[in-house]
Amino acid sequence: MAEVDWREQTCPLCCSASHNLVSTRDRHGEKLSTVLCCDCGHVFTNPAPSSNALADYYRDIYRQDYKKVTIPKRKHIYRAGISALNRLTRLARHINTGVRIIDIGAGGGEFVYLLSKRNFDAIGIEPHTGYTNYAREEYKIDMRAGTLETIEFLTESTEAVTMHHVLEHTSSPMAALKQVWKWLKPGGVIAIEVPNLASWGHAPHHRFHRAHLHTFNRIGIEDALINSGFTLIDVSPQGERGHLSAIAKKLPAHPKKVWRNAAPDSHATLVAHTQLAHFLSGQRFRRLYANITRPVHEARAIHTLGSPKTGRLLLDALFTANS
């Protein structure tokens, strides 16, 4: 994103213009300005790229930038398959079998394929054309190239919408949640996962990523959902990185917006997580050990599944082994 248009902005959650600078570099040491909202505690990139620049980036470049590939590798499919199984386990408690589910930011289509195999009416939305085409051809699923802003669905046309690591990439999480609210039927369910400010999964100097415009705190994501017309079902940290996962249900109308001020909490969280504290926590070594052993573990697991040659055969074997 070297030549994009960066713009100064107010808080993307509570709209306050009051914020303090908390970081000037991203995890690669590149210049990136990150601020903390004084009125709600949300942490966000400011200035941020314009929404047009973001759309171009996610359509053509993002996956290559992130994983250095244009179609998913076998290890990525395996990982996404495991994640898909965990996501469905959490979601299944709150939805009926066979309903329509729209997965925004569907990536290589692994979750949509799992949903289809479990007889849901699943649709995947993914901005990257390479991944969209791959998923469509490999799994014969309903994948549509686009984003929340470009794809259209009828009002009240789906029972559930899932967004796994999507909101942190959007210019306006509130506009995204409002769009989802419109598409959901009364009582419909939204399931999201976002980066957690309180997570120690990354060292302090690796905390901010230029593709992530937002780092959420628990109160912020709860209030964003409540203020968008949802009632909370479950908000909890998930996985080894402690990402924030939230499941909520659509209410009939948008309430009057009230934002709690989590700024003191967000500030305390950042101050407590120093390089030294991170080192002493042992997290760095656990992460290093996990990074070294993970390829071996994954290769062994794929071998145990019979070393499937295609993405579809790999997911079929994985889903069968876990059903």
Ligand SMILES: [Zn+2]
């Ligand atoms: Zn704010």
